[in-house]
Amino acid sequence: MKKELTEKQERVLEFIKKFHTNNAMMPTVREIAKNFELSIGSVQQHLRALLSKGFLIKRGSLSRGIDFPNRKTFAQVPVLGTVHAGTFLEQIEDASDYIYINTDVTRNKKCFALKVKGDSMEPSGIVEGDTIVVSKGELPSNGDIVVALVDNESAVKMFYKEKGKIFLKSTNPKYPTLSSDDYKIDIVGKLIYLVRQYKN
Amino acid sequence: MKKELTEKQERVLEFIKKFHTNNAMMPTVREIAKNFELSIGSVQQHLRALLSKGFLIKRGSLSRGIDFPNRKTFAQVPVLGTVHAGTFLEQIEDASDYIYINTDVTRNKKCFALKVKGDSMEPSGIVEGDTIVVSKGELPSNGDIVVALVDNESAVKMFYKEKGKIFLKSTNPKYPTLSSDDYKIDIVGKLIYLVRQYKN
DNA sequence: TATTATAATATACATTTGTATTTTAGTCAA
DNA sequence: TTGACTAAAATACAAATGTATATTATAATA
Numbered sequence: 001m002k003k004e005l006t007e008k009q010e011r012v013l014e015f016i017k018k019f020h021t022n023n024a025m026m027p028t029v030r031e032i033a034k035n036f037e038l039s040i041g042s043v044q045q046h047l048r049a050l051l052s053k054g055f056l057i058k059r060g061s062l063s064r065g066i067d068f069p070n071r072k073t074f075a076q077v078p079v080l081g082t083v084h085a086g087t088f089l090e091q092i093e094d095a096s097d098y099i100y101i102n103t104d105v106t107r108n109k110k111c112f113a114l115k116v117k118g119d120s121m122e123p124s125g126i127v128e129g130d131t132i133v134v135s136k137g138e139l140p141s142n143g144d145i146v147v148a149l150v151d152n153e154s155a156v157k158m159f160y161k162e163k164g165k166i167f168l169k170s171t172n173p174k175y176p177t178l179s180s181d182d183y184k185i186d187i188v189g190k191l192i193y194l195v196r197q198y199k200n
Numbered sequence: 201m202k203k204e205l206t207e208k209q210e211r212v213l214e215f216i217k218k219f220h221t222n223n224a225m226m227p228t229v230r231e232i233a234k235n236f237e238l239s240i241g242s243v244q245q246h247l248r249a250l251l252s253k254g255f256l257i258k259r260g261s262l263s264r265g266i267d268f269p270n271r272k273t274f275a276q277v278p279v280l281g282t283v284h285a286g287t288f289l290e291q292i293e294d295a296s297d298y299i300y301i302n303t304d305v306t307r308n309k310k311c312f313a314l315k316v317k318g319d320s321m322e323p324s325g326i327v328e329g330d331t332i333v334v335s336k337g338e339l340p341s342n343g344d345i346v347v348a349l350v351d352n353e354s355a356v357k358m359f360y361k362e363k364g365k366i367f368l369k370s371t372n373p374k375y376p377t378l379s380s381d382d383y384k385i386d387i388v389g390k391l392i393y394l395v396r397q398y399k400n
Numbered sequence: 401t402a403t404t405a406t407a408a409t410a411t412a413c414a415t416t417t418g419t420a421t422t423t424t425a426g427t428c429a430a
Numbered sequence: 431t432t433g434a435c436t437a438a439a440a441t442a443c444a445a446a447t448g449t450a451t452a453t454t455a456t457a458a459t460a
Contacts, residue, residue, distance in 0.1 A: 006406065021275050021303060025225045025264055028447060042408045044449075049406080063263040063416060063447055064225055072300055073221055074274070100272060100302070103221070105397055125327035125396065145398065196325065196394040197305055198345070206436070228417060239439045244419075249436080263417055263446060 005053065012046045013055055026064040074100040077133055083114040083147060083154045101133055105193050110136040114147065120170035121156055126194065133193035140190045149186040150178055205253065212246045213255055226264040274300040277333055283314040283347060283354045301333055305393055310336040314347065320370035321356050326394065333393035340390045349386040350378055
């Protein structure tokens with residue numbers, strides 16, 4: 001049911017988006033006017049139209065106080081190291097980098113991210129090079145994918161609990177299922193998000 | 201070589217980060233002052249310290265003109281619809297939602313996102329429900345994953361070109377390889393990014 | 401025809417905002 | 431003790447910014 005924009009209004013909205021992308025803040029009325037070589041009043045009218053049509057909202061009479069109706073906010077999540085999805089190798093280390101995740105995903109949970117190595121989770125869509133986001137300490141349900149410490153080495157596995165025993169399964173059948181009978185298993189957290197950047 | 205911050209300076213910087221996360225813009229001097237119940241001049245001094253120590257930078261004498269030295273910026277990428285990764289079904293439609301991607305990934309390319317259905321790309325880590333980001337019109341190399349129109353229906357496939365012929369391969373062997381001999385194939389764009397949100 | 405929406409200009413004004421200046425005070429090290 | 435740094439306040443001012451108003455013009459429409 002969104003009302004249509006005129007060509008000019010669309011171009012103004014596009015500029016605002018681009019400006020916001022490049023500068024991480026909204027442009028002022030005059031910054032928009034300067035870009036299009038328009039008068040202040042003209043831009044005001046375009047903004048009024050964009051507001052009334054629901055493409056922008058306002059937050060009081062602040063400077064740069066326009067906003068997108070459903071702009072998302074981001075949480076800074078530290079990338080703590082590498083985790084092996086096959087034979088569980090490397091240890092969690094210090095934060096080296098950060099990724100930014102929508103706060104409606106992280107939901108105030110304590111999160112961290114890891115780079116994935118190995119192929120044990122390939123059938124469930126986790127491949128080498130992926131960055132996974134882990135919700136620290138969250139209790140998993142059967143079938144959830146978790147990061148666990150198996151005899152103090154980190155691994156990405158599918159979680160199952162049966163009669164008080166914990167089983168960690170690789171979705172790749174060439175790796176065995178680990179049981180809490182044979183290993184000391186500590187659940188670090190549950191997978192909530194995954195990002196993959198393709199080579200460019 | 202980063203100089204250390206005093207406790208108060210650290211708290212001011214934390215507030216600025218938090219404010220920026222919640223509001224997608226930097227606070228004004230007076231907004232900071234109000235938060236800490238401080239005078240304007242006092243906040244000015246803290247900002248001056250944060251600037252000279254390299255934790256903040258300035259962009260001219262603009263309102264909300266402070267910035268983080270290495271802040272990442274995000275591009276708003278429209279989610280245009282659903283694409284079938286098996287038997288290519290649904291058509292690209294209007295923008296319904298947006299996701300936000302680091303600009304060092306999108307790099308000023310024209311991008312859009314699609315929700316994935318089907319299992320034809322499972323062995324390369326693309327599963328149903330994933331959101332893929334496509335760089336529109338970018339020429340793929342052999343082995344790249346692309347979104348293509350095959351007889352005007354959209355599909356996610358692995359791209360190969362040999363002797364002028366285009367081949368679209370599903371990494372799942374139960375789907376056949378498509379050739380430009382048998383189908384009208386238009387490359388829409390190349391996969392540059394993928395995000396997956398696990399059920400919560 | 402009158403009306404409405406769009407587009408644009410020009411100007412004025414009030415508020416917000418960044419910045420400069422001055423003053424006071426405590427701590428720490430040379 | 432002196433100097434440097436930090437912390438804080440109070441005030442003033444110039445620049446940036448949002449907002450209001452009046453005016454003109456065009457195109458589409460009821």
